[in-house]
Amino acid sequence: MLASKSTTKWIYKIMEQMNTEIACIRLGDVHIIPVTCPTIAREFLRKHDASFGSRPITMASDIITNGYLTTVLVPFGEQWKKMKKIITNDLLSPLKHQWLQDKRNEESDNLMFYLYNKCNNGGLVNIRIVTQHYCGNVFRKLFFNTRYFGNGVKDGGPGIEEVEHVDAVFILLNYVFAFSASDYFPCLRLLDLDGHKGKVKNAMRIMNKYHDSIIEERIKQWKDGTKNVEEDLLDVLISLKDVNNNPLLTKKEIKAQVIELMMATIDNPSNVVEWTLVEMLDQPELFQKALDELDNIVGKDRLVQESDIPKLNFLKACARETFRLHPITAFNVPHVSMKDTIVGNYLIPKGSHVLLGRSGLGRNPKVWSEPYKFKPERHLKNDGSDIALTEPDLNFISFSTGKRGCPAVMLGTTMTIMLLARLLHGFTWSANPSISRIDLMKSKDIIDVISLDEPLEITAKPRLASKLYNVCNK
Numbered sequence: 001m002l003a004s005k006s007t008t009k010w011i012y013k014i015m016e017q018m019n020t021e022i023a024c025i026r027l028g029d030v031h032i033i034p035v036t037c038p039t040i041a042r043e044f045l046r047k048h049d050a051s052f053g054s055r056p057i058t059m060a061s062d063i064i065t066n067g068y069l070t071t072v073l074v075p076f077g078e079q080w081k082k083m084k085k086i087i088t089n090d091l092l093s094p095l096k097h098q099w100l101q102d103k104r105n106e107e108s109d110n111l112m113f114y115l116y117n118k119c120n121n122g123g124l125v126n127i128r129i130v131t132q133h134y135c136g137n138v139f140r141k142l143f144f145n146t147r148y149f150g151n152g153v154k155d156g157g158p159g160i161e162e163v164e165h166v167d168a169v170f171i172l173l174n175y176v177f178a179f180s181a182s183d184y185f186p187c188l189r190l191l192d193l194d195g196h197k198g199k200v201k202n203a204m205r206i207m208n209k210y211h212d213s214i215i216e217e218r219i220k221q222w223k224d225g226t227k228n229v230e231e232d233l234l235d236v237l238i239s240l241k242d243v244n245n246n247p248l249l250t251k252k253e254i255k256a257q258v259i260e261l262m263m264a265t266i267d268n269p270s271n272v273v274e275w276t277l278v279e280m281l282d283q284p285e286l287f288q289k290a291l292d293e294l295d296n297i298v299g300k301d302r303l304v305q306e307s308d309i310p311k312l313n314f315l316k317a318c319a320r321e322t323f324r325l326h327p328i329t330a331f332n333v334p335h336v337s338m339k340d341t342i343v344g345n346y347l348i349p350k351g352s353h354v355l356l357g358r359s360g361l362g363r364n365p366k367v368w369s370e371p372y373k374f375k376p377e378r379h380l381k382n383d384g385s386d387i388a389l390t391e392p393d394l395n396f397i398s399f400s401t402g403k404r405g406c407p408a409v410m411l412g413t414t415m416t417i418m419l420l421a422r423l424l425h426g427f428t429w430s431a432n433p434s435i436s437r438i439d440l441m442k443s444k445d446i447i448d449v450i451s452l453d454e455p456l457e458i459t460a461k462p463r464l465a466s467k468l469y470n471v472c473n474k
Contacts, residue, residue: 007179008330012360021364022346028184030056031352034331036360038367040344041394044335044354045402048343053403054336056353058183060176060200064263066256072264072404073176076338083257086248088407090240091233091261097410101306103141103232107134108418110147112303112426114156116469119460121155124432127277128455131270133158134419136166139265143258145232149210161210166266168206172259173267175200177329207259215255234258264408267328268398269416274456275326276318276420279374281431281458286376287424289314294425300464304421306414312421316387317379319416323389324396325374327358332397335404362396389413426469427460 011034015023021037035041044052054076055061061073068074071083090096111134118125136158137147149161158166180196182188192198215234221227222238230236237257240248249257280286293314298304309316334353341348348354363371368378379387389398390409399406406412423429462469 011355012330012357015360021360022344024346024352027179028186029351030184031349032355033348033352034355034357034360036357036364037344038361038364038394041356041361043343044356045394048341049402051339051341052335052337052354054338055404056183056334056336058176059180059189059197060172060178063197063200063204064172064176064256065260066252069250069253069256070260071257072260072333075336083253084407086237086240087257087261090236092407092411094410096233096236097414100142100233103145104138104306104414104418107137107141107147108422109303110137110156111419111422112469115423115427115460116462116466117155117157119427119462123459123461124457125460126455126457127274128270129158130423131273131419132166132170132266133162135266135270135415136162136169138415139262141232143233143261144214145234164206165210168203169262169266171199171203172207173263175203176263177331177333204259207262208255211255211258215251215258219251219254261408264406265411265415268323268412269419271326271328272319272322272416273420273423275322277423277429277458278456279322280318281429283374286318286374287429290318290424294421298421298425303464303468304418304425306418308421309414309417310386312417313380313384313387314376315417315420315424316389317376319389319420320379320387320391320396320398321374321376323391323398324362324368325372327362327397330359331355331357332400333404356394356397358397361394364395367395389416426462426464428463430459430461432457432459 011023011025011032014025015021015034015036022033022035022040025032025034035044055073057075062068064070065073068079069083071080071087074080074083111130115125115130140146140149140162147162148159149165150159153159175196178196180194182191182193182197218227218234219238222235227235230239234254237249237254238247242248280290293312294304297311298308304312332355334355337348337350337352337354340350362368365371381387389412390401391398392401394401399409399412
C-alpha cells in the first residue's frame with residue numbers, strides 16, 4: 001500500500017485483480033470494506049441503513065470537528081442527532097433556501113461581472129479559480145453576509161484572503177478523505193509519519209483566522225442586544241435557543257459546524273462544472289445542445305435565474321454524467337457498522353469501515369454501457385419530465401443518501417446548475433490557442449481517479465448584451 005503512493009488506487013487495483021465488487025482489507029484492527037456494486041451498495045444504505053450510520057474516528061476528522069461537535073463527520077450519537085436536526089430544520093430547509101435567494105443571486109451576478117472583466121483583459125480564464133471562488137463567495141454570503149474578508153477586488157474576483165481561505169478548505173478536503181497510518185495503528189498516533197496532521201492543523205489555523213473574529217463579534221452583538229435581526233445563517237446558529245431559552249449551541253459548536261459546512265458546500269459544484277466544460281470542449285455538439293436549451297428557455301434578453309432550473313434538463317443531464325464519470329473523490333465518506341450485519345451474504349463485522357466507490361460505481365461496466373464515454377443523453381427521460389441530480393439507486397453518487405445522507409441537496413443542485421448555466425449562457429468558450437488539445441486523461445484503468453493535471457484555462461467572449469454584465473458594477 002505504501003509503495004503504491006495512493007491507497008485508493010491500491011484498493012481499486014486489489015479489487016480488479018480479484019475480479020470482485022466487494023472486498024475486505026484489514027488495516028491494523030479495522031476491516032475496510034470497499035464496494036463498487038450498486039445492488040450491494042443499496043443493501044447497505046437501504047435495507048441496513050440503521051446499522052451503518054456511524055463514522056470513523058480519525059486524526060483529521062477529530063481536528064476539523066473540534067472533537068466531534070458537528071454533523072457530517074461525527075460518529076452516531078446524541079451530538080449527531082442534535083446537529084443533524086439543526087442543519088435540516090433550521091439551516092437548509094426549503095424556507096431558509098428561499099429566504100437566502102437574494103444572496104445567491106448577488107453571487108451569480110458577480111460571476112458575470114467578474115468574467116466580463118476577464119474578457120476585457122485578454123479573455124483567458126482559469127475555470128478552477130472561477131468555479132471554486134463562486135462557491136466560496138456563495139458560502140461567505142450565506143454565513144457571513146460578505147463576499148470578501150479583506151477590502152475586495154474591483155473586478156469582482158477573489159482577493160488574497162479569499163484565495164487563502166478556499167485553498168485551506170481544499171487542503172482539509174484532501175486529508176479528511178486520506179488514509180493516515182495512525183488511524184489504523186493507535187501506537188503511531190503521537191507521530192505524524194505521513195505529515196497529514198501538520199497540514200490539517202495549518203489549514204485549520206487559516207480557517208480560524210478568518211472565521212473566529214467574525215463569529216465572536218457576532219455572538220457579542222446578539223448578547224448585548226446591538227443585533228436582534230437574522231440576516232444570514234450565522235445569525236440563525238447563534239440565535240437558536242433551548243427549552244430554557246438559553247443558547248442551544250456553544251461557540252465551539254458554531255465554529256466547528258461552519259467549517260464543516262464550508263467543506264461540504266464548495267467541492268462538488270466546482271468540480272462538476274470544470275469537468276463539464278472540459279467534456280463539452282471535447283464534444284462541441286454538447287455545447288450547442290446546451291446553448292439551444294438555454295436560448296429556448298431563457299433567451300438572450302435576460303440572465304438565467306434559479307426559477308429556470310426545473311426546465312434545464314439537458315444541463316442537469318450533463319451534471320449527472322459528470323458526477324458519474326468524474327467524481328470529486330474515489331470513495332464516499334466511510335460508513336461504520338455499529339453491529340455485526342449480514343449484507344449480500346457477507347458478514348460485515350462491527351466497526352468495519354464501508355467505502356462506497358464513487359468512481360467504481362459510476363464506471364461499473366455491468367451497469368453503464370461505454371462507461372468511460374461522456375454521454376449526458378443517457379440521463380434524459382423519454383417523457384421530458386424533470387431530472388434530479390440525486391441518484392437514489394446508487395448507480396453513481398452525487399449527494400450521499402440514507403441516514404447520513406446530504407441535507408443540502410437543494411443548495412448543491414442550485415449552485416451547480418446556476419454556475420454551469422451562467423457560464424454557458426453568458427459566454428462563448430474556446431480552447432486556449434496556445435494549447436493544442438485538452439488532455440482528458442481518459443484512462444481505461446478503473447484504478448485511476450480521472451483528473452486534470454492542471455486547472456482548465458480557456459478563452460471567453462461575451463454572447464449577451466453588455467448591459468446584462470454590469471449588474472454588479474458598484
